[in-house]
Amino acid sequence: MFKLPVYMDNNSTTRTDPRVLEAMMPYFTEKFGNSASRNHAYGWETEEGVDLAREQVASIINASSKEIIFTSGATESNNLAIKGVAAMYKKKGNHIISAVTEHKAVIDTCMRLERDGCTVTFLPVDKYGIVSPQQVADAITDKTIIVSIMAANNEIGTVHPMKEIGAICKAKGVLFHTDATQAVGKIPMDVEDMGIDLLSMTAHKMYGPKGVGALYVRRKDPRVRLDAMLDGGGHERGMRSGTLNVTGIVGMGMAAEICRKELHSESERLLKLRNRLHEGINSKLEDAYLNGHPIHRLPGNLNISFAFVEGEGLMMGIKDVAVSSGSACTSASLEPSYVLKALGLGDELAHSSIRFGLGRFNTEDEVDFVINDVVRAVNHLRDMSPLYEMHRQGIDLKTVQWAAH
Ligand SMILES: *Cc1c(COP(=O)(O)O)cnc(C)c1O
Numbered sequence: 001m002f003k004l005p006v007y008m009d010n011n012s013t014t015r016t017d018p019r020v021l022e023a024m025m026p027y028f029t030e031k032f033g034n035s036a037s038r039n040h041a042y043g044w045e046t047e048e049g050v051d052l053a054r055e056q057v058a059s060i061i062n063a064s065s066k067e068i069i070f071t072s073g074a075t076e077s078n079n080l081a082i083k084g085v086a087a088m089y090k091k092k093g094n095h096i097i098s099a100v101t102e103h104k105a106v107i108d109t110c111m112r113l114e115r116d117g118c119t120v121t122f123l124p125v126d127k128y129g130i131v132s133p134q135q136v137a138d139a140i141t142d143k144t145i146i147v148s149i150m151a152a153n154n155e156i157g158t159v160h161p162m163k164e165i166g167a168i169c170k171a172k173g174v175l176f177h178t179d180a181t182q183a184v185g186k187i188p189m190d191v192e193d194m195g196i197d198l199l200s201m202t203a204h205k206m207y208g209p210k211g212v213g214a215l216y217v218r219r220k221d222p223r224v225r226l227d228a229m230l231d232g233g234g235h236e237r238g239m240r241s242g243t244l245n246v247t248g249i250v251g252m253g254m255a256a257e258i259c260r261k262e263l264h265s266e267s268e269r270l271l272k273l274r275n276r277l278h279e280g281i282n283s284k285l286e287d288a289y290l291n292g293h294p295i296h297r298l299p300g301n302l303n304i305s306f307a308f309v310e311g312e313g314l315m316m317g318i319k320d321v322a323v324s325s326g327s328a329c330t331s332a333s334l335e336p337s338y339v340l341k342a343l344g345l346g347d348e349l350a351h352s353s354i355r356f357g358l359g360r361f362n363t364e365d366e367v368d369f370v371i372n373d374v375v376r377a378v379n380h381l382r383d384m385s386p387l388y389e390m391h392r393q394g395i396d397l398k399t400v401q402w403a404a405h
Helices: 018-024 041-060 074-088 104-115 133-139 162-172 246-284 311-317 338-342 347-351 364-383 386-392
Strands: 068-071 095-099 119-123 144-148 175-179 198-202 213-217 288-291 301-306 353-357
Touching: 018 246, 041 068, 041 246, 068 074, 074 104, 074 144, 074 175, 074 198, 074 213, 095 104, 104 119, 119 133, 133 162, 144 162, 162 175, 246 288, 246 301, 246 364, 311 353, 311 364, 338 347, 347 353
Parallel strands: 095 119, 095 144, 144 175, 175 198
Antiparallel strands: 068 213, 198 213, 288 301, 301 353
16 A cells, blocks of 8 residues: 555655665765865865766756756746846846746746836746747847746646747847756756756755755856855855755755656656546546646646536545645635636636646556545535536536526
8 A cells, every 4th residue: 555645746846765865864974064165075075975966967957067056946046047147137138038827936036127127028828838939039129138938837737849949049149048947857958959048946846855956057158147146155156155055965966867867767657657647537537627738748747627626625525635736725815826827727627626746656556546536526526516417417507697696
C-alpha cells in the first residue's frame, strides 16, 4: 500500500530526492566553511561543492557555469531578472512584455515596475493558454527592453514555443527572459537553441530543497547586465550579495544532475501515468474537460474541470488525494484561478477544476486509487445536484428561464 493522502501536487513542490539529501548532508556539519573564505581549506572545499553544483545547474540548460547566479528561488530570480533589467536599461526604454497567465512572481513584479514608471503589455492567451510568437512580435516597440514569457505554466502545464519567441526577440534586439521553473528538469531546455537571455528556476520543483534557486544570465551575444537588488559583499558576480546557501546549492546541483540524466525515461513514465489517469477519468465520467493544451504540455500535469460539481465540495470529497484546485478557497478571495479565466472558462468550470501534478514518486497503484476516488466524489456530488439532473434529462441549461429570487 501507499501513504494517504496520495501526493499528486508536484507542480506546487516536490519531495527532495534521497540522493539529493545524501549529497547535501556533509555540507551541514563537516564541510561547513564559507565558500567565500579564500584563506583556508574549509572555504576551498565548500567552494568546490558550489563549483560542481554550478556546472550541474548550467548543464541542464546548456549554459556555462559562469552564467549561473544562485538565489533563494524562482520568485527572487524573476524579481532580479525583470527589475534588474528595467533599472539597467532604462535609458534604452521602459516597455516590458509579459503574459496574463504568468506566475504572480512575474505579474506582480511587472505591476510594481508599472507603478514606478514602466509600461507593461500583458499579452492574452488562446484557449489552450498559449501566447503566439506573432503576438510577441506585434507587441514589441522601440521602447521594449524585455520580454518575459514562461516556458511552462504551473497550473495548466501548457508549454510555450520558446525557440520561436526567442528568435523574434533576438531579431528585434530585445532581451528574452523566461520563468522556466516548471520546465527545467521536466522537458528539454536549451538557452542557446531557444535564444534565452535570462532564465529563472528553483530547486524545490525538481526534487531539490526549498529556498534555493538560480538565475541564468547570458554572458555573450549579448552580454546581459543587471542592476543588483541586494547590496553587500558582491557575491555572484555582484548580482546577488550574501553568503551562499551552500547546502541548498549542492542539493540543487545534484537535483539538476539527476533530472538531466533521467529526463527522458522519467518524462516517458510520467506521460504514461498521466494518460492512464486521464483515460481512467474519461472512461468513467462524462463532462470532464481538459484545461491547457492536449499535446504541448508538461508530461506530469493534468488539469481537469468537472462540470456540475462545486469546487469546494469536490476538494472536501477527495480528502485522500493531495491536489490543487482552480478555486482559491484557501485564500481570502473567492476568485477562481486567473489562469483558467484567461483561457475563457466560466466561473463554474474554473472553480470545479483540479490540477493533478504527477511526479517522480507516484506509482500506477496511486493513479488507480486517485481515479476511483475522484470518480466516486464527482458522482456523489452530481447525484445531489438538481442542475445535473436537468442536464441528464436533456434540458439545455442555457435556455432555462430562472425565476428571480
Ligand atoms: C513555484 C513557481 C515559482 C516560485 O518559485 P519559488 O522558488 O517558490 O519562489 C515561480 N514561477 C513558477 C512558474 C512556479 O511554478
